[in-house]
Amino acid sequence: VPRETLVRTCCDAVNRGVALYGDKLFVAALDGRLIALDQMTGKVIWSKVTVPNQTDYTITGAPRIVKGRVLIGAAGSEYKARGYLAAYDPETGKEVWRFNTVPGNPAKGFGVEGVNKAAHEAAAKTWGNKWWTLGGGGTVWDSITYDPETNLVLFGTGNAEPWNPAANGREGDSLYTSSIVAVNADTGQYAWHFQETPEDRWDFDSDQQITIADVMIGGEKRHVAMHAPKNGHVYVLDVKTGKFLSATPWVPVNWATKIDPETGRPTINPDAQYEKTGKPFVSLPGAVGAHSWQPQSYSPKTGYLYIPTNLAAFPYMAAAGWKPTDIGFQTGLDGYAVAMPADAKVQAGAKAATTGQLVAWDVANRKPAWKVDLKGPSNGGVLSTAGNLVFQGTASGEFVAYTANRGERLWSFPAQTGIIAAPMTYAIDGEQYVAIMVGWGGVWDIATGVLADKAGTTRNISRLLVFKLGAKGQLPEAPPMNQMVLDPPPFTGTTAQATKGGQLYGRYCSVCHGDAAVSGGLNPDLRHSAIINSADALKAVVIGGQLHELGMVSFKSALKPADAEAIRMYLIKRANEDKALASR
Ligand code: CA
Numbered sequence: 001v002p003r004e005t006l007v008r009t010c011c012d013a014v015n016r017g018v019a020l021y022g023d024k025l026f027v028a029a030l031d032g033r034l035i036a037l038d039q040m041t042g043k044v045i046w047s048k049v050t051v052p053n054q055t056d057y058t059i060t061g062a063p064r065i066v067k068g069r070v071l072i073g074a075a076g077s078e079y080k081a082r083g084y085l086a087a088y089d090p091e092t093g094k095e096v097w098r099f100n101t102v103p104g105n106p107a108k109g110f111g112v113e114g115v116n117k118a119a120h121e122a123a124a125k126t127w128g129n130k131w132w133t134l135g136g137g138g139t140v141w142d143s144i145t146y147d148p149e150t151n152l153v154l155f156g157t158g159n160a161e162p163w164n165p166a167a168n169g170r171e172g173d174s175l176y177t178s179s180i181v182a183v184n185a186d187t188g189q190y191a192w193h194f195q196e197t198p199e200d201r202w203d204f205d206s207d208q209q210i211t212i213a214d215v216m217i218g219g220e221k222r223h224v225a226m227h228a229p230k231n232g233h234v235y236v237l238d239v240k241t242g243k244f245l246s247a248t249p250w251v252p253v254n255w256a257t258k259i260d261p262e263t264g265r266p267t268i269n270p271d272a273q274y275e276k277t278g279k280p281f282v283s284l285p286g287a288v289g290a291h292s293w294q295p296q297s298y299s300p301k302t303g304y305l306y307i308p309t310n311l312a313a314f315p316y317m318a319a320a321g322w323k324p325t326d327i328g329f330q331t332g333l334d335g336y337a338v339a340m341p342a343d344a345k346v347q348a349g350a351k352a353a354t355t356g357q358l359v360a361w362d363v364a365n366r367k368p369a370w371k372v373d374l375k376g377p378s379n380g381g382v383l384s385t386a387g388n389l390v391f392q393g394t395a396s397g398e399f400v401a402y403t404a405n406r407g408e409r410l411w412s413f414p415a416q417t418g419i420i421a422a423p424m425t426y427a428i429d430g431e432q433y434v435a436i437m438v439g440w441g442g443v444w445d446i447a448t449g450v451l452a453d454k455a456g457t458t459r460n461i462s463r464l465l466v467f468k469l470g471a472k473g474q475l476p477e478a479p480p481m482n483q484m485v486l487d488p489p490p491f492t493g494t495t496a497q498a499t500k501g502g503q504l505y506g507r508y509c510s511v512c513h514g515d516a517a518v519s520g521g522l523n524p525d526l527r528h529s530a531i532i533n534s535a536d537a538l539k540a541v542v543i544g545g546q547l548h549e550l551g552m553v554s555f556k557s558a559l560k561p562a563d564a565e566a567i568r569m570y571l572i573k574r575a576n577e578d579k580a581l582a583s584r
Pocket of ligand 1: 159
């Protein structure tokens with residue numbers, strides 16, 4: 001995949017897995033190709049660009065096999081993407097059906113939706129203005145679940161786009177974003193939907209895994225879908241009808257004041273409507289979500305849903321006079337106004353409030369059975385076993401086993417690197433193994449600035465680790481952590497220039513290089529970069545695209561040379577602020 005793809009990738013270069021079917025292996029590449037390989041040799045059998053364009057869309061999810069077809073969607077709801085889920089013939093890659101999650105241009109029949117025309121007519125009433133010009137979001141980047149009992153495919157949809165509704169005159173619920181949608185597995189025809197976050201303006205994707213199980217609820221066995229999305233509530237829905245059964249907050253929530261017990265519709269906190277108040281709003285949960293893509297696990301033995309949980313707020317502020325551009329995030333937010341200040345007290349407070357948990361959620365009784373506090377957010381996915389074990393890797397670099405019923409810590413292994421993936425288990429000749437891909441990265445590392453180190457071992461050593469009882473293997477000694485000293489040139493710009501540079505940095509640069517110019521450690525931290533010493537060198541990269549092969553493409557479609565210089569002055573100012581902070 002060309003590294004230039006990174007500029008349309010919201011949350012680091014990631015991939016959530018592959019699918020096996022027949023003699024083939026299916027993988028979706030970040031640049032939008034769906035690829036069929038020979039399982040035994042790795043030879044490419046076919047490869048097809050499945051995304052509508054390679055400017056606004058990427059693919060980060062794992063394909064799923066459903067009734068002899070390959071299902072995959074795309075990512076891009078921070079850009080100008082229109083979400084969809086599509087099914088492909090595994091022999092040829094030919095598209096069999098496609099469900100668009102957002103209605104298209106009404107003048108063009110919503111995009112010629114066939115069996116889903118009525119569903120799109122209904123959805124079109126929930127938007128307002130020309131939503132289709134910016135795609136609308138609702139991308140399907142994970143969680144595709146097939147239920148044989150009902151022949152339905154259930155999937156989660158991403159945030160509405162732009163995040164700030166006022167940026168595109170968006171008014172209404174914006175269906176089918178931030179929802180669970182069910183379609184017929186053979187035809188892709190709409191069956192039902194349940195919207196978890198109407199009027200989404202907080203990046204509350206509902207793409208988290210959907211777990212289907214038969215659960216005793218109120219003394220009755222129910223065939224349900226269990227979902228713990230970014231918005232902080234555990235939802236239980238009837239699989240066949242989509243009927244709402246319950247929603248219960250499992251973390252502190254302030255964007256909604258209550259959930260209607262009959263309909264599941266939230267009452268939105270007026271303060272959370274930042275585009276109306278004109279003020280910043282610090283939301284719990286934040287954009288990273290109370291739970292993101294790290295897989296949850298349900299144990300039918302305990303009746304608990306094990307949720308990798310983030311406790312991490314996010315500040316939202318509407319950008320004034322915002323207009324879409326052809327490159328970078330298109331969220332309509334002002335990232336500069338709410339960037340982390342160079343203030344030791346504020347930073348310490350934010351760090352103290354930013355943590356993670358592993359939560360064992362008692363589904364039938366709608367309450368936590370046990371919790372484990374973790375050092376920071378963005379910990380790994382969860383595996384629960386029939387032997388009463390729960391495994392999880394942490395961002396701070398431990399791989400841990402707990403008892404599934406009580407959360408007692410039984411065992412741990414120091415992995416030398418942050419862990420974000422989920423473990424799996426298998427047996428050979430009756431001997432059980434537990435395997436996990438370790439390594440650090442993702443959105444928490446690249447975009448969260450001074451909070452990124454909160455998670456702990458923010459160092460990437462990518463390895464596959466496999467464990468079994470009685471094994472004696474050891475890792476080689478860990479390399480030392482990087483220690484960089486700030487040594488910036490003096491600030492020579494004007495305040496107005498640094499402010500302008502900060503606003504541009506917040507819009508175009510912070511998503512990869514970190515909030516307030518503090519990187520998480522994997523992408524270059526520009527406060528430390530020699531490039532800030534030279535106006536010409538920085539222009540050659542930002543405008544000239546000199547480092548495009550490393551993923552740093554030219555931003556000349558959005559930025560002028562004077563803008564590049566303003567960004568340089570902002571970086572120098574930030575570096576000097578943090579140097580002073582460190583010496584105090
Ligand atoms: Ca999103």
